[in-house]
Amino acid sequence: MGIIKTAKLVYDYIRRDEENNMEETDRAIDGVDVDIKEGDFVAVLGHNGSGKSTLAKHMNALLMPTEGTVWIGERDSKEEENLWDIRQTAGMVFQNPDNQIIGSVVEEDVGFGPENIGVPTGEIWQRVNASLEAVGMTAYRSHSPNKLSGGQKQRVAIAGVMAMKPRCIVLDEPTAMLDPNGRHEVIRTVKELNRQENITVILITHYMEEAIQADRVIVMDRGKIVMDGTPKEVFSQVETVKSYQLDVPQVTELAYELKKAGVKLPDGILTIDAFVKELMSVWKADGSGKEAQHD
Amino acid sequence: MIELKNVCYIYGENTVMEVGALKNVNLKIGDGQFIGLIGHTGSGKSTLIQHLNGLIRATSGEIYFNGQNIYAEGYKMRDLRSKVGLVFQYPEHQLFEVDVFSDVCFGPKNQGLPEDEVKQRAREAMELVGLDESYDSKSPFELSGGQKRRVAIAGVLAMKPEVLILDEPTAGLDPKGRDEILDQISKLKQERNITVILVSHSMEDVAKYVDRIIVMNHGEVLFDDTPGKVFHHYRELEKVGLAAPQVTYITHALMEKGFPIKAEAITVEEAKQEILKALQETNEKIPNN
Numbered sequence: 001m002g003i004i005k006t007a008k009l010v011y012d013y014i015r016r017d018e019e020n021n022m023e024e025t026d027r028a029i030d031g032v033d034v035d036i037k038e039g040d041f042v043a044v045l046g047h048n049g050s051g052k053s054t055l056a057k058h059m060n061a062l063l064m065p066t067e068g069t070v071w072i073g074e075r076d077s078k079e080e081e082n083l084w085d086i087r088q089t090a091g092m093v094f095q096n097p098d099n100q101i102i103g104s105v106v107e108e109d110v111g112f113g114p115e116n117i118g119v120p121t122g123e124i125w126q127r128v129n130a131s132l133e134a135v136g137m138t139a140y141r142s143h144s145p146n147k148l149s150g151g152q153k154q155r156v157a158i159a160g161v162m163a164m165k166p167r168c169i170v171l172d173e174p175t176a177m178l179d180p181n182g183r184h185e186v187i188r189t190v191k192e193l194n195r196q197e198n199i200t201v202i203l204i205t206h207y208m209e210e211a212i213q214a215d216r217v218i219v220m221d222r223g224k225i226v227m228d229g230t231p232k233e234v235f236s237q238v239e240t241v242k243s244y245q246l247d248v249p250q251v252t253e254l255a256y257e258l259k260k261a262g263v264k265l266p267d268g269i270l271t272i273d274a275f276v277k278e279l280m281s282v283w284k285a286d287g288s289g290k291e292a293q294h295d
Numbered sequence: 296m297i298e299l300k301n302v303c304y305i306y307g308e309n310t311v312m313e314v315g316a317l318k319n320v321n322l323k324i325g326d327g328q329f330i331g332l333i334g335h336t337g338s339g340k341s342t343l344i345q346h347l348n349g350l351i352r353a354t355s356g357e358i359y360f361n362g363q364n365i366y367a368e369g370y371k372m373r374d375l376r377s378k379v380g381l382v383f384q385y386p387e388h389q390l391f392e393v394d395v396f397s398d399v400c401f402g403p404k405n406q407g408l409p410e411d412e413v414k415q416r417a418r419e420a421m422e423l424v425g426l427d428e429s430y431d432s433k434s435p436f437e438l439s440g441g442q443k444r445r446v447a448i449a450g451v452l453a454m455k456p457e458v459l460i461l462d463e464p465t466a467g468l469d470p471k472g473r474d475e476i477l478d479q480i481s482k483l484k485q486e487r488n489i490t491v492i493l494v495s496h497s498m499e500d501v502a503k504y505v506d507r508i509i510v511m512n513h514g515e516v517l518f519d520d521t522p523g524k525v526f527h528h529y530r531e532l533e534k535v536g537l538a539a540p541q542v543t544y545i546t547h548a549l550m551e552k553g554f555p556i557k558a559e560a561i562t563v564e565e566a567k568q569e570i571l572k573a574l575q576e577t578n579e580k581i582p583n584n
Contacts, residue, residue: 047469048440095467149336176467179335179496181536206469209541245471250499250541250563257567263574272541276548279570283554283577 001074003038003168003200004059004090010067011054011223028054030223031068038167041194041201043211043231046220047245052204055220059170059202060090073167088117090168091161095176097153106148106156107132107141113164124163131162134197135189151182155189162193168200169193175207187213208235208249212270219244236268251275297324297347297379297458297490302356304342304514316342317353318514324492326457329484331501331522332494334511335536340494343511344460347492348379377406380456384463386447390435395426395446398435402454413453420453421446423483425475441472445479452483458490459483465500473497477504502526502540502561510537523559542566 011029014022028051036042046052057063058070061077073089075082094100103109111128119127132138135155140148145156154174161169171190175183187210194201203210211217212231219227219234221244227234235241235248238256242248248256255269255278264282269275304317316339324330334340345351346358349365349372358365365375383389392398399417408416421430424445430438435446444464451459461480465473481504484491495501501508501522508525510518512535518525526532529539529547539561546560546569555573560566 047471173467179536180498180538181335245469247470251545254542254545254563254566254570257563258570261567261571263571272545272548275545276552279549280552280554283574 001071002035003073004034004036004202005071006032006034006058006068008033008068009055009058009065009070011058011063012066028223029058032223032225034218034225034228036200036202038200039194039198040216041191041214042203042216042218043214044202044204044218044220045206045208045211045246050220050244051223052220053172056092056170056172056202056204059168060092061086062092084117088164089166090170091164091166093154093157093161093169093171093174095173097150097157097177100157100160101145101153104144105141106137106143106145109145109156110159110163113160117164127163127165131159134162134193135159149182150178151185154178154182154186158186158189158193166199168202170202170204172204173206174203175205175210183207183210208247212249219246231270232268235270296326296359296361298322298359299346300357300359302346302353302358304346304351305354308354316514317346320356320514320516322509322516322519324458324490326490327484327488328490328507329481329505330490330492331505331508332492332511333496333498333501333508333537338511338535339514340511341462342514344381344462344492344494347458347460348381349375350381377454378456379458379460380451380454382448382451382459382461382464384466387435387440387443390443390447393434394432395435395438396421396431398446399449399453402450406454416453416455417449420449423452423486424449424479439472441468441475444468444476448476448480456489458492460492460494462494463496464493465495465497473500480504498526498538499540502542510535522561526561527558
């Protein structure tokens, strides 16, 4: 069993009228079986309403399954006595940085979590130091969070989660409100935590350039997992990805369009380097490049 | 036509917190243009757009709307605000009526128009954003994120603005919701020939839709040109916290390797045509191939 596992997970949003009678149910998750390996970097894609955020909220017991089971660190989320352990195992970061920061000074905000669970003061400071270091925000420790950029605020939010020493971080569209620089900062931070500290990362995103950096990509549609594989496996199926109302990275789309037009390129090109290499070899094979290129 | 002459804006003037948010901005925005306004957080783009409909008054400098100085004595700011419609970030947070139709009616009603016209305008505005009558009586809170946002945009359109300014209209939407909104705006621009100013963090979107890009940095206009030419400066854009569309990086990487492609290709379609053309010309040069 991996760090997070779901079995036949179903979740219904239930709307009740004033007399508390069931008025409408909306199945947001419809039979999801997923097993996430510790240390993996997993991207979850899907259009709005596909169920990805609902799934994420099951991963630290913010929501309880209507049917089926979720285990976080091998603990069943339905057992109430597991709640604290689960929340410490899997931390969450949300979309809007302004809704997640409560401290008036960066270091206090980061220390809030461990203080709340009764960590001794000395250790709180150690954790705050280590977490700020890990997200590259040590220089801002005594700043006021409201003076920071969006990307910096999200990194503080991530540090706050890190201070709880989780084994897994679930990020629900953490870059949706950020400018390109902020997006880059946050993704770089998340990747470093994954690679260096071996934290399992589950990243929900609409940005395909972020998804290609993951080890595994899961695509959701109507509450079900419809694609699951390496970025290359998933994005090489351009038409299928588009049928789920998603994009592929521009470089992948360009390679796919050229291939359709008869250019001999392989499937699943995800990076500019790979694209340039493949296209140059096509061009040289055509003959013209031979004089221009001496290699 | 909007013209800005030497516009400066200082936050917290004469205090220790004094920050120059706009420095000597000169711009001419012609009728019917589709403009992309980009800049990192804090570059002054939000401050700039709030000047255009008089929400913020410049510390110094002048702004002319259709030839009239908006700071002149007796100028009706109220008229300006109905001619220059501003859709804020996350406009769906500003929906408050009990149903969609009433919400869209709010703007024109507030302008003091007769009820018939209010209703007619609301209907038209909803059509323009692709919402039919079946949405009229729904609560705004029952709708999806993309739908709510269209309701909010319709609310501004119902005031029949000549200039429509949208502050990141696609933030938080999925790729389909994003394309829907931008296609609608683009269609709207064609049909009504209004001026559209799109504030965006997505270089891909800007590249695909607009015909002019204004780049703001530290309260100043850094670049003001066609998208092809602006993204040519991708290294400078990176230095100010921005980027170019991925296609720009592809064309530049190919150029470096000696592949004959023009740097102006900034969309997937343009790059595809350029590459196919180059490959074809290569083949023609070698008759035996």
